Amino acid sequence: MIKKIILSGFGNVGKEFVKLLNEKKSYIKEKYDLTLVLCGILEKDGCIYEDRGLDMSYLYDCPLGSRGILKYSDFNREAFYNYPVLEGDILVECTPSNIETGGPSLNYIINSINRGMDIVMLSKGALVTNFNQLIELANKKDVKIKYSGATAAALPTLDLGTYSLAASQIKNITGILNGTTNYILNRMFEDDISFEEALQEAVEKGIAERENSMDIDGIDSASKLLILSNSLMDTTYSLEDVSITGIRDIKKQHILQAKEENKVIKLLCKAYAKDGKWMLEVTPEKIDTNSLLGNIKGSNKGILFNTDTMGEIYLIGGASNPRGAAAAALKDIINIYI
Structure with a gap:
């Protein structure tokens, strides 16, 4: 053929x-x-x-x-x-x-x-x-x-939700869907550097574009979450239906405070049902350092599907290039x- x-x-x-x-x-x-x-x-x-x-x-x-x-x-x-x-x-x-x-x-x-x-x-x-x-x-x-x-x-989020979870009801989704922001937050956490220093490093290594506002401000993550929601949960949302907060205002003191609580800050994409309606959020959040998503390093991405019949399904990796x-x-x- x-x-x-x-x-x-x-x-x-x-x-x-x-x-x-x-x-x-x-x-x-x-x-x-x-x-x-x-x-x-x-x-x-x-x-x-x-x-x-x-x-x-x-x-x-x-x-x-x-x-x-x-x-x-x-x-x-x-x-x-x-x-x-x-x-x-x-x-x-x-x-x-x-x-x-x-x-x-x-x-x-x-x-x-x-x-x-x-x-x-x-x-x-x-x-x-x-x-x-x-x-x-x-x-x-x-x-x-x-x-x-x-x-x-390269992370097959949509494939997993469409094919592997067929006939299962997705109860909620939590994910890290942008490798650039994960790299920046991870570098701030590991080496106690500022947001500006981590961003500059990401640009120099080709992980971030010089025009990186879509990544930094959470728009890229929100766009991916929106597409997943409209595809898997049959919503008919637009980007205005997603609550979006990026990582531009994350400072060293926020990272330090998270460390003291044995937590790490990640830019999380979340889809969950509330009062019969799907809610979509992108926001930096403190999560346990040893949790599945908390362990995602560098520019890797990951997603966690919580389902009614298959339990929690976790996917990590996928080249961010x-x-x-x-x-x-x-x-x-x-x-x-x-």
Whole structure:
């Protein structure tokens, strides 16, 4: 079976997806009898498309973003288009998340669904702003839509809740869904450094972006929690329904006080029922140092599902980097077609 892929977004994650697809293509063909061909890449300043597949080895040497698309067009001018070419079987969406409007990804996704293409999403913007619209449209057009990478990159939170907990009622969810904030809080706890010092270190190590307000202010965590809630608990919430507090105001004295109580501060995402309604919260909270979530170190993430029939299910780890996110997209593609 041959499936043609269109990729939107050639940033760090998009380029890593190209590399991973090329690295794994023989294994995927052998194990799943699935041939994946990358035919097009969309960027804000244009698109490259070749029906027989782009030259993956040349893409390796192209810079990120539109500059990479333009460089590839120097290599093959006939491959360049000044409009999106959506001629494929599946759209892999990994443009930067725009949680206010959905950004260009929203139009890419809607147009692709209307053309009968399946969708794999890594960016969160369109899901945060138009979740119900996209799911309803996908159902109407009978196309598959997957987005496990949008809920914690490589950590399979959505897969666990959807498949492994089928027929179980989820009573509540508690998780650490952002690796950047966990790294910062962990560094403050372990080496008694300030928030500013920990953040700068995270930026220098590539764990945090230079523009990191979505992470620091809890928006990224809230977006992931929102998507999980709308997917697993059948809510129809928007980001305004999530109570959000980030870690920007966490000081050394807060960390010290937690240590004295044998506790650690974590940025927790919580979904729980109250008075017949699901409540969604993101907030820094002191928890026991030796608890399951309290033991999560570095940029790792974790989630705890409390269920009516399977008890507590705990999941930890998952690479918090572009390769981990790209791997989640590749997994979703395979699961659509096998």
